Amino acid sequence: MPNPSLSSSNASIDFMPWGYPSGLVLPHHERRDVFNNHTMFSLNLEAYNQHHDRRGLWDARHQKAARRITRRDGEPQQYVGPIYFAIRQEFPNKRLFFGLSVTLEHAYDLSMLRHMRGVKSVTPISFVRRPMPYGNKVQLVSKPSQHQLVECKNNLAMTGVDKLHAMGIDGRTSKVAIIDTGVDWTHPALGGCFGKGCRISFGFDFVGDDYDGANDPMPDADPLSQCGPHGTHVTGIIGALDSKYKLTGVAPGAQLGMYRVFGCQGGTADDLLMKAMEAAFEDGADIVSISVGAPAGWTETPTARMASNIAKEGRIMVVASGNDGAVGMFFPSSPAVGRDVIAVGSIDSALFTVFNATVLLPGANAIPYYAPRAFRLPAMPVYATAADATAPRDACDPLPEYVPDLSPYAVLVRRGGCSLDVKFRHVAESGGKMILLWNSALPPIYLEAGYGIANAAVIGAADGAWILDQLQSGNNVRLAFPDSGPTTVANNFTGGTVSPFSSYGPTFDLLPPTDVSAPGGLILSTWPVNLGNYSILSGTSMSAPFTAGAAALLLQAQRQGRLGTNVPLTPKDIIERLRSTALPASNSTKGVFLETVAKQGSGLLQIDKAVLYTTVVSPTRLMLNDTRTFKRRHTFNITNGSPETLTYVIEHEAAGTALTFPYQRYNYQNLGPVPMVATAASVMISPRQLALDPSETFTVTLNFTLPTGRDVDPGLFPVFSGFLRISSSGNETLTVSYMGLGADLSTIKMLDDKSGMSKNYALPAVLIGDTGKVQRLPRMYSFKDGDLPLLQFRLVAGSRLTRIDIIENVAQARPGDVPFAGSVVDQDVPAPNPPEVETLTDPPVPVPTDPNDVLAPFTRRAARVATAAPAAATTTSFGRSGILGRLMPPSRRTTASDSMRNINASRVVGPITSAALLPRNSFDQSYGIYAVIWDGTVAGIGRVQPGDYKILLRTLRIGAQASDDDMQSETASQEQDPNDSGEKRWEEWLSPVIRVPSQ
Numbered sequence: 001m002p003n004p005s006l007s008s009s010n011a012s013i014d015f016m017p018w019g020y021p022s023g024l025v026l027p028h029h030e031r032r033d034v035f036n037n038h039t040m041f042s043l044n045l046e047a048y049n050q051h052h053d054r055r056g057l058w059d060a061r062h063q064k065a066a067r068r069i070t071r072r073d074g075e076p077q078q079y080v081g082p083i084y085f086a087i088r089q090e091f092p093n094k095r096l097f098f099g100l101s102v103t104l105e106h107a108y109d110l111s112m113l114r115h116m117r118g119v120k121s122v123t124p125i126s127f128v129r130r131p132m133p134y135g136n137k138v139q140l141v142s143k144p145s146q147h148q149l150v151e152c153k154n155n156l157a158m159t160g161v162d163k164l165h166a167m168g169i170d171g172r173t174s175k176v177a178i179i180d181t182g183v184d185w186t187h188p189a190l191g192g193c194f195g196k197g198c199r200i201s202f203g204f205d206f207v208g209d210d211y212d213g214a215n216d217p218m219p220d221a222d223p224l225s226q227c228g229p230h231g232t233h234v235t236g237i238i239g240a241l242d243s244k245y246k247l248t249g250v251a252p253g254a255q256l257g258m259y260r261v262f263g264c265q266g267g268t269a270d271d272l273l274m275k276a277m278e279a280a281f282e283d284g285a286d287i288v289s290i291s292v293g294a295p296a297g298w299t300e301t302p303t304a305r306m307a308s309n310i311a312k313e314g315r316i317m318v319v320a321s322g323n324d325g326a327v328g329m330f331f332p333s334s335p336a337v338g339r340d341v342i343a344v345g346s347i348d349s350a351l352f353t354v355f356n357a358t359v360l361l362p363g364a365n366a367i368p369y370y371a372p373r374a375f376r377l378p379a380m381p382v383y384a385t386a387a388d389a390t391a392p393r394d395a396c397d398p399l400p401e402y403v404p405d406l407s408p409y410a411v412l413v414r415r416g417g418c419s420l421d422v423k424f425r426h427v428a429e430s431g432g433k434m435i436l437l438w439n440s441a442l443p444p445i446y447l448e449a450g451y452g453i454a455n456a457a458v459i460g461a462a463d464g465a466w467i468l469d470q471l472q473s474g475n476n477v478r479l480a481f482p483d484s485g486p487t488t489v490a491n492n493f494t495g496g497t498v499s500p501f502s503s504y505g506p507t508f509d510l511l512p513p514t515d516v517s518a519p520g521g522l523i524l525s526t527w528p529v530n531l532g533n534y535s536i537l538s539g540t541s542m543s544a545p546f547t548a549g550a551a552a553l554l555l556q557a558q559r560q561g562r563l564g565t566n567v568p569l570t571p572k573d574i575i576e577r578l579r580s581t582a583l584p585a586s587n588s589t590k591g592v593f594l595e596t597v598a599k600q601g602s603g604l605l606q607i608d609k610a611v612l613y614t615t616v617v618s619p620t621r622l623m624l625n626d627t628r629t630f631k632r633r634h635t636f637n638i639t640n641g642s643p644e645t646l647t648y649v650i651e652h653e654a655a656g657t658a659l660t661f662p663y664q665r666y667n668y669q670n671l672g673p674v675p676m677v678a679t680a681a682s683v684m685i686s687p688r689q690l691a692l693d694p695s696e697t698f699t700v701t702l703n704f705t706l707p708t709g710r711d712v713d714p715g716l717f718p719v720f721s722g723f724l725r726i727s728s729s730g731n732e733t734l735t736v737s738y739m740g741l742g743a744d745l746s747t748i749k750m751l752d753d754k755s756g757m758s759k760n761y762a763l764p765a766v767l768i769g770d771t772g773k774v775q776r777l778p779r780m781y782s783f784k785d786g787d788l789p790l791l792q793f794r795l796v797a798g799s800r801l802t803r804i805d806i807i808e809n810v811a812q813a814r815p816g817d818v819p820f821a822g823s824v825v826d827q828d829v830p831a832p833n834p835p836e837v838e839t840l841t842d843p844p845v846p847v848p849t850d851p852n853d854v855l856a857p858f859t860r861r862a863a864r865v866a867t868a869a870p871a872a873a874t875t876t877s878f879g880r881s882g883i884l885g886r887l888m889p890p891s892r893r894t895t896a897s898d899s900m901r902n903i904n905a906s907r908v909v910g911p912i913t914s915a916a917l918l919p920r921n922s923f924d925q926s927y928g929i930y931a932v933i934w935d936g937t938v939a940g941i942g943r944v945q946p947g948d949y950k951i952l953l954r955t956l957r958i959g960a961q962a963s964d965d966d967m968q969s970e971t972a973s974q975e976q977d978p979n980d981s982g983e984k985r986w987e988e989w990l991s992p993v994i995r996v997p998s999q
Contacts, residue, residue, distance in 0.1 A: 044099045044120040088125075089271045096278055096309045097302075101125060101271035123302055126270040127213055130262055131180065131230050131292050131320075131541050155349050155519035158496065159546075160608025161250050164553050169611070171251025171552030173559050176238055177203070177285035178545065179276045179292065182225025182260035184232045184528040189242035190256075194222060199239060202257035202283055206276055212266030226528045227264035233537055234291055236526030238549040245485045245534060247524065250549025253556075257285060261292075274306045286555055287316040289548035291541035295324060295927055296334030297508050297798035297919030304338035311340035314571050316555075318342045318548040320540035321514045321601075322503035327922040328669035329598065329660040329719060330797065332505045332513030342551070342575055343513055346499035346520030346543040347585060347604050351488035352444060353524040353536055357459075360478040361470070367479070368489065369436065370444040371457040373532040377434070379480040383409035384468050385427070393417035399430045406432035410479055412467055414438045415458075421451055428452030438464025443493040446522070446536055486524060486534075494521070496604070498585050498595040500673055502540055504658070505598040506719065508798040508958055510625055512739055514601035515575060516582045518543040518550070550607040551578075557611045564612040565641030566695075578602075579620040580734040581609035584653070584723050593656030593676050597721035597739045609732070614642035617726060617734050624681070624704055624740030627714065628959070634702045636736050638726060640692035647691045647729040650700060653722055654680030657707060657742070660717035667754045667796055668923045677711045681720050681740065700724075707742055714743035746959035750987040752794040752921075764793035764953055764989045769933060778948070778993035783936040789994050791932045791951055794921045801956040803914040806938050806949050807990075808907055909949065910938030918955075936996055946998045951991035960985035 088101040099120075156162040164170075183200060186192055191199030208218030209227060225231060239256050240249040259276035261268045273292060280288045288310065296304065311317045321343045322333030336343035354368035360379060369375075383406060386394040396418035411432045413423050420437070427435055434455045437447065447456035459467075470477050499521040505513035520543030527535040554574060557563050569577060584603035587595040602620065616639040625631050640646050656676030660669055684703040692698055702724070712718040721739040752763050766775040770786035781787050791804065912934055921927055934951065937943045956962055962985075 044097065044123070089275050091274070091278060093278055093282065095313055096281060097274060097306050126302075127267050128261075128270050128273055128292060129267045129294060130228075130265075132539075155351065155523065155546075156248065156250065158347070158350050158519055159550065159605045161550065161553070163608040164557070164611060165248070167562075169553050169556050169560075169562070170253030171239075171549060171556055172253030173556045174251065174254045174286045174552035175202070175257065175284055176251065176254045176287045176289060176548055176552055177257040177259060177280035177283065178231065178235055178238070178548075179259045179261060179273065179280065179288065179290045180231030180234050181228030181262040182223045182231045183235045183258040184226045184229075184526075184530075185224060185258075186226075187232065187236075187526050187529055187533070189240040189245075189247065189526050190232075190235060194224065200235070200256045200258060202255070203259050204276075204279055205260040206272050207261060207263050207268065209264050211263035211268070213263075213268050214266065217263075217272065223258040223260040225260060225264070226530055228260075228262055229528050229531055229535065230291070230537075230541065231258060231260065231262075232528050233523075233525045233535060234289070234541060234545045237523065237542060237545040238289065238552075240526050242526075245524075247526075247534070250546055251552035254549065254552045257283065270303050273303055277303075277306050277310060281310050281313065281315060285315065287318060287548050287551050289318045289545045290335065291320045291539075291544045293320055293322055293333035293336055295322070295327075295331055295919045296337050296917070297330065297332065298800070298917040299337045299339060299507055299509060299511060300917060301334040301337070303335040304341070307335040307338040307341050311338070311571065316342065316548075316551050316571055316574060318344060318544050318551060320544040321345045323501045323539050323541075324503045324922075325499070325501045325599070325672040327504075327927070328671050328674055329504045329658060329717075330506065330508065330669070330920060331503055331922070332507050333503055337507055337511070337513055340572060340575070342515050342547060342578065343601070344520075344540060344544045344547045345502040345514040345517035345600055346538070346540045347517045347600075348491065348494040348497055348499050348521035349519050349523060350491055350495035352491050352522060353486045354489050355486055356482070356484060358480040358482055360480055361475060367459055367463045367467075368487065369457040369459050370446055371455075372446045372448065372536045373527065373534060374483055374486070375455055375457070375481040376483070376532070377455065377481050379478050380408060380410050380434070382412050382436070382467055382471065382477045382479060384412040384471055386414055387468075387472065389414075389465050389468055391417075395423040395426045398426055403430050406430045410434045410436050412436050412438055412464060414464065415440045415442065420447070424451035424453045424456070436464070436467075438468075491522070494588075496585065497588055498600045499538070499540075501538070502599055504596070504672065504674060506739065506741075508745070508800075510623060510739075510741060510745065512597055512601055512621065512737075514599065515621075516547065516578050516602050516605045517585065517600045518546040518605045520544075520546070547578075547605055550605055550610075553607055554578075554610055562611070564614045565616055565639075567616050567639060567641050573616075573618075576618050576620045577610045577616075578605060578607075580617040580736065581606050581613055582735070584655070584735060584737075587656065587673065587676065593678070594653065594722070596655050596658040596674070596676065596719060597723075597737045598658060598719050602723075602735060602737045613732050613734065614730060615639065615646070615648075615726070615728055615732050615734060616641055617736060620736050622702070622736060622738040624738055626741040626743060626745040627706060628744040628746060630706065630740065632704050634704070634738070635699050636702070636724070637697050637699050638690075638692065639697040640694055642730055643694050644730070645691060645693050647689065649689050649727045650685050651688075651725045651727070652683050652685065653725050653735075654678075655721045655723070656680075657712055657718045657720040659712075660719060661715065663713070663716065666715070666749045667752045669796075669920075671923060677718075679707045679709045679712045679718075680722060681705060681707050681738075683724070685724070704738070704740070706740070712742050714747075716743075717745075717748060718742040746957055748797045748958060750795060750797050750799060750955045750957060751953070751989060752796050753989075763929070764791065764991075766791055766951065766991045766994070775992050775994075778995060780995040780997055781936075782997065788936075789934050789951070789991070791934070791953065791991065792929050793953055793989070794929050795918060795955065796920060797958060798917070798919045799955040800958070801914065801916050801962050802918050803954045804912040804932055805952045805954070806909045806912060806934070806944065807952050808909050808944075808947060808949055908952070909944055910941050912938060912951070934994070943999075944996055946996050948993050948995055950993060953989045953991075954986040955988075956986055957984075 086103045088103055091097045091099050182205065185194040185200045194200050203223040205220050205223045206217060208220065211217045235256060235258065236249060238249050239252050239254055240247050241252045259280055261272045261276050277288065307317045307319060319336040319341050321336045324331050335341065352370060354370055355374045356366040357369050358366055385399060391414055394414035394417060406427060409432065411427050411434060413427065413435055415437050424435065428451055433453060435453050437456065437458045439458050439461050441461065444458045447458065449455060467477055498517060503513065507513055520540050521538045522536055523538065523542040524534060524536050527533055551574065558569055579602040582603035583606050584594050585600055587593050618637050622634045638648055657680055658674045658676050662670055682705045686701045690698055707720050719739065720742055721737065724736040726734045754762060761774050767773065767790040768775055769788040769790050775789065781789055913932060921929060
């Protein structure tokens with residue numbers, strides 16, 4: 001990722017144009033000078049007509065072009081001078097996205113692009129983080145049963161795939177495109193070749209090995225990648241065939257294609273992702289599988305809109321829902337939020353995949369070990385670091401000096417007592433290279449190398465005790481690791497439950513972010529040959545290709561006339577079919593609650609039922625909205641597609657009601673797994689039982705009642721959901737899901753006005769760039785050498801529009817509007833080390849503005865903005881100093897922002913920046929804090945005159961409408977939303993006085 005050059009698209013602030021909602025900023029040592037001057041944008045153009053010739057606008061690459069621009073509002077033409085630009089990608093398909101992506105040499109040319117005739121919108125190009133599997137975090141939910149080894153079935157039986165394979169349905173009529181990190185097509189299980197006649201027969205490499213998201217891509221026609229294993233794993237889930245490992249993909253007969261958009265390291269840009277989608281569409285793919293995404297919050301991000309447009313053209317788009325379940329509610333991912341896209345959550349595998357180690361003792365049984373990949377090691381002796389089987393802190397302290405060099409041993413270490421990294425370090429200090437972690441009663445985990453340990457695996461508690469007993473008896477225990485293929489052990493801990501890492505919704509327009517869920521936890525699949533052939537990964541990156549393969553089976557059955565129903569299915573009907581036949585899943589193996597629809601969608605995919613069932617239900621998802629716009633009455637249709645008269649019984653089955661916030665805490669959401677309560681909506685069903693003749697359709701009427709009670713207080717923002725279960729006399733069970741919010745979403749707090757992520761200073765806040773201190777009082781900035789004001793803020797809820805302006809004439813505002821501390825002397829309060837920078841970009845939105853600028857959130861995963869927040873910083877006490885417009889909880893919030901009294905007396909000099917469709921921030925700093933640096937300039941003016949100014953931060957409340965003047969206003973008005981009785985459209989905050997000196 002690039003090291004920011006501290007310039008902006010409108011020459012007024014310093015920000016970074018990558019990634020949130022489309023990606024993460026990488027650590028500092030991985031940065032490169034990409035997105036030079038932050039001037040990379042995609043332009044959505046109007047179709048060719050007499051007023052607009054695309055070649056007239058962009059006549060050559062890397063050229064200077066003087067342009068006369070006609071403003072869209074009809075103002076006269078103005079000569080604006082030369083524009084320096086370079087074209088990155090061209091998008092000629094008018095059905096998907098007609099436009100260009102360009103790099104501007106000068107960021108201030110952005111305002112000219114926004115008003116150019118024929119330009120519908122201008123959107124910063126986002127950095128998209130590399131798809132990564134979820135870590136090995138396993139939630140303990142029940143006591144495991146005895147090990148039971150069975151043949152590896154690759155989770156096909158969980159979803160009915162095995163039944164369709166037995167019928168000869170293997171996806172052979174479908175073309176499935178994958179957009180990912182490339183594929184090692186030399187793998188025997190993937191056919192061993194690429195091109196016509198091969199199982200991987202089409203695709204393209206848009207980037208090359210050396211591309212890291214920062215440098216220029218080097219495309220070529222071969223998507224081979226032996227360094228980026230993620231795409232090879234994804235491909236194997238769909239189409240692997242390996243008799244030795246008894247590993248079969250979901251659709252092994254499908255024709256596969258790979259579109260590579262990642263190099264060996266780093267991330268990519270979203271215009272490349274969009275270009276890959278376009279290529280997959282034009283190459284005739286029936287199904288496109290995408291395991292790439294990042295938090296979005298809204299349904300209109302650029303990649304989501306591209307995916308939606310492809311789906312509207314009759315193709316099936318399957319996208320991973322995201323791995324941010326730990327962040328809590330209202331944290332969906334894009335492009336999975338796209339409309340008519342099949343968004344897929346994750347279900348934990350019913351089976352643990354294990355490999356067998358051979359014990360070189362007469363009569364000894366093989367010992368199964370849990371590892372991501374089979375070991376390629378010679379036979380080695382075992383050394384135990386503890387002689388006592390009950391030792392509570394094995395290897396938690398440095399090993400004794402008498403311990404031999406452990407490099408030739410498989411070191412047996414008992415689990416528990418301290419963290420694994422401590423154990424690893426202590427073993428490595430004694431020369432150890434290989435660890436066998438002797439498990440306790442906890443669920444097994446899959447360990448990766450680290451801290452000097454090259455290989456690590458988990459073995460069962462009984463096997464560990466047996467090995468220790470043999471060593472104490474004087475036997476020399478040696479283990480061999482034959483390449484004999486995997487076996488499986490029943491997963492009685494989490495098997496069949498919704499994976500904890502799977503992301504929660506809903507979106508901020510109250511749509512579930514997930515349609516169905518599929519096996520995604522602990523999945524064995526192909527891996528680049530040179531890296532070990534096979535590996536076990538977890539993530540919605542795995543469940544998405546599983547569902548794409550299942551869709552290929554359904555397409556084949558339809559094309560061959562083998563569907564159970566005679567009702568023809570459109571691509572949208574296929575989504576309905578997958579939802580209605582899915583199996584609602586629980587949040588634990590104890591089955592306390594059905595998981596919220598906001599996380600699992602309609603439940604675990606059951607593709608055999610989707611193919612074979614005769615009954616059709618539509619719609620399969622009911623949106624009840626929030627309490628303000630609550631839609632009580634709903635209907636759905638049941639069609640009997642069988643040749644016989646069938647009787648149907650409809651019952652209500654509630655899911656757990658998920659609580660977004662803790663009680664009386666409105667700044668931070670509950671972390672995942674989100675707590676749920678049993679209080680649910682009730683529903684009157686009419687009729688509850690009916691009989692339908694062949695091909696007859698009947699409409700069922702539903703009347704819902706909101707859940708009530710203290711445990712679903714509106715201040716908790718409870719998300720209630722559940723299912724209508726339709727059972728037929730033909731032994732078919734289908735469901736219709738519903739979801740609603742037990743609160744008024746427009747009352748949700750927008751700006752966090754309490755502690756920052758460090759919990760040592762309150763947000764919003766202005767930090768003095770080159771000191772890291774919090775500004776409390778008026779201060780003169782030099783605007784040189786990093787002495788710049790840095791605004792930090794945090795969104796509790798996503799906002800359709802956030803605007804940051806500079807206000808002058810602040811002397812006319814009330815003293816209470818400014819957080820003075822009773823002194824006119826500069827008095828800067830030191831702040832703690834700030835979180836690190838994560839970026840975000842705004843997608844186009846259907847509001848009367850051009851959402852063209854970006855804001856940069858902070859996260860520990862990224863580098864600090866060195867000139868704005870150096871490492872040398874200290875802490876300040878928690879308090880309300882510097883916070884304006886603090887809002888009360890929804891039940892007692894005032895109708896006007898305290899910070900905006902008399903603000904109409906202050907003229908808005910100009911915008912620093914604005915951003916649309918921002919997602920909320922997280923609690924754990926993964927997507928922590930937004931940040932904007934002001935360099936003393938504003939759009940349309942340049943550098944401001946010497947004087948006193950304030951930063952005005954405004955974020956549009958959910959449900960409020962942006963007016964035509966919201967991006968053009970010259971005063972900081974607080975107009976009332978005509979649809980909002982008494983409430984103001986914006987939450988706002990004013991900074992302390994910022995003084996601009998004479999130059």
